[in-house]
């Protein structure tokens with residue numbers, strides 16, 4: 001799974017050019033989905049262009065809201081609306097949303113549950129800050145973030161295959177400092193083992209996919225994707241350039 005996360009970037013024009021260039025040059029394999037997450041306001045436009053190009057690019061949403069019982073939410077976007085648009089994937093728990101939008105674990109849990117209820121695949125983002133890394137507390141920090149998935153093996157047992165974990169160390173996002181291969185491998189192994197051993201997925205024989213994000217570019221993508229237990233890439237800045245993105249996909 002290779003994902004382009006455009007964050008708050010782009011225009012109608014750049015969305016159209018990107019879809020055209022990537023569609024014409026990418027060699028999409030079914031087992032490795034190629035996912036485009038434009039800003040929400042361009043989702044429907046992107047859907048239309050991808051359909052017109054008969055492209056196999058999938059679309060993901062950067063946001064989803066959960067419903068508030070008996071309350072309304074101005075500006076909200078529900079998983080039902082995303083499904084209605086033909087969106088298959090949604091990012092939940094991105095560190096920028098945790099930090100700037102103050103998303104709590106409770107909110108993240110509800111978003112994941114509703115998205116799964118509406119048949120969306122969830123890319124659940126986790127990752128430690130630099131202080132946590134320097135204090136050697138990464139595993140403890142990540143395990144607390146992973147505990148959000150704890151309930152799901154009883155409430156959404158049949159939907160666990162629709163969850164992918166994206167490991168994005170906060171200090172590596174947009175900094176040009178991608179994590180070293182050994183560190184990525186060790187952390188991905190920890191995440192998979194924690195989900196299997198502590199969250200009770202192992203007896204269900206469901207092995208979670210874990211993808212990496214944080215300053216991935218054309219120069220480092222091959223090394224990162226060749227790492228043990230790295231099942232894909234979540235790319236921010238480098239995905240804005242259509243040529244860079246399709247080359248990364250084709251190398252992965």
Ligand code: 13P
Nearest residue numbers: 005173174214215236237
């Ligand atoms: P960069 O690739 O720009 O570091 O962003 C990573 C990211 O946050 C993707 O979700």
